[in-house]
Amino acid sequence: MADHDVIILGAGAAGMMCAAxxxxxxxxxxxxxxxxxxxxxxxxxxxGRCNFTNLHTAPDRYLSANPHFAKSALGRYGAQDFIALVERYGIAWHEKTLGQLFCDGSARQIVAMLVEECARGGVTMALGRPVSDIAHGDGLYRVRLGDTEHRAPALVLATGGPSIPKMGATGFAYDVARQFGLAVVQPRPALVPFTLGPDELLFQSLSGVSADVAVRWNKTRFREAALFTHRGLSGPAMLQISSYWQHRTAIQVDFLPDRPADWLLAQKRDRPRTSLRRVLGQALTERLADTLLERIGVQGEVGNLSDRTLRQVAARLSDWPFTPSGTEGYAKAEVTVGGIATAGLSSRTMEATKAPGLYAIGEAVDVTGWLGGYNFQWAWASGWAAGQAV
Structure with missing residues (x-):
């Protein structure tokens, strides 16, 4: 005998949306x-203000082994749908940059809204109750919470990925998925700062310096701020590219994305008596210019430097390679790339094809968005899709 129609594990963004x-x-x-x-x-x-969606949400801003998988859910529940819900609750919001929407007040307003939406749906919440066992038989999923067993024909995995373990995050969803025969795409930390090795110690002196850059890895490019840290590289541009980066490969940084290739030659014509250090210090910041020039090993007045040298300096600054030693790992990762393989799920309902009645949504699934509200929009859209189907 089932005592519920559906049991949802994980009261985060996707789980609460699905429950409501x-x-x-x-x-x-x-x-x-x-x-x-x-x-x-x-x-x-x-x-603390919750970047709850992005106006520019589109499937090509998500990483997945199947880049088409997210299209159905995102197409049926988009950013405007969630904005309408937020506005129905009178929550004030603003666009920050690049389509990122934030609460004017606090992220608590979004949580309170979702809790209220769950209450309107008569959802029973069992909080502070870890799962001790999951089984399936006679068409029912049996979930043991503490000493109590609950049964339902549908079970939804919404427990996220292993990023931010101090919040209690684990790979629990992957273990359950494997138990029921679903494949898991190797998870790794994403939207995470890079670490630099001892050969890049020179850049430690720049800790706290930020710069507007373009960063590239293979064909993927982001134009945002980068931040030097005492351990390596962070800031939005670096977090974005980290989701694509593979170990032991280089990323290319353009420190002067707005300058034409021959801009230093123009400086040589216009202000020949100015030192290269001063010219770069005005284009970047003095600390950054000093450190980059120290590594390049070129000094002097621009008028005394050959055109070829100036072209080489400009080329180096627009295509500076860093080979990270690694990342700061799950402890600092905002999300996880990889997860429950989409090949075993219906893109329309999020239901597992091999295990009828089992659903996976949100970050637990191998769909990872860019920085800037995209992962929340996937949580809302996948949660909505499963909520319509269970």
Whole structure:
């Protein structure tokens, strides 16, 4: 005998969205989480203001072994749908940059809205209750929370990935997926700062310096701020490219993305008596210019340097290679690339083809968005899709 229509594991963004949608369709929903309060990762997102979606959401801004998988859910529940929900609750918001939407107030407003949406759907919440066992038989999923067994014909995995373990994040969803015969694409940290090795020690002196750069890895390019840290490279540009980067490969940084190739020759014509250090210090910052010039090994007044030398300096500054020694790992990663393989899921309903009644949504799935609200939009869209189907 089932005591619920659906059990959802994980009271984060995707889980609460799914629970609210299913509950408001008349389903008896149990939403369980090992944490004692819902939406803990939402609360720390966006500096506490929750970058809850992005106006430019499109499938090509997501990484997945199947780049087409996200199209269906994102197409049926888009940024405007979530904005309409936010506005229905009177939550004030603003666009920061590049289509990123934030609460004017606090991320707590988004959590409170989702909790209220769950209440409207009559969702039962079981918080502070870790899962001790999951089994399946006679068409029912049996989930043991502490000493109590709950049964339902549908089970939704919404427990996210292993990023930010201090929030209690684990690879739990992958273990359950494997238990029911689903494949898992090797997970790795994403939207994560890089570390630099001892040969790049020179750049440690720049800790705290930021610059507007273009960063490239293979054919992927981002134009945003980069930040030097005492361990390596961070800032939006670096977090973005980290999702694509592969170990033991270089990233290329353009420190002067707005300058034409021969801009130093123009400086030589216009201000020949000015030192190269001063010219670069005005284009970048003095600390950054000094460090880059120290590595290049060119000094002097621009009028005394050959055109060829100036071209080489400009070329080096526009295509500077860094080979990171690694990343700061899951502890600092905002999300996880990889996860439950989309090949075994329906893109329309998020249901596992091999295990009827089992669904996977949100970050647990091998769909990872860019920085800037894209991962929340995937949580809302995949949660909505499963909530319509369970």
């Amino acid at each position: 949608v299913a509950g408001q369709r008349g389903r008896q929903v149990l939403l369980a989480d090992h944490a004692d309060a819902p939406g803990k990762k939402i609360l720390i997102s966006g500096g």
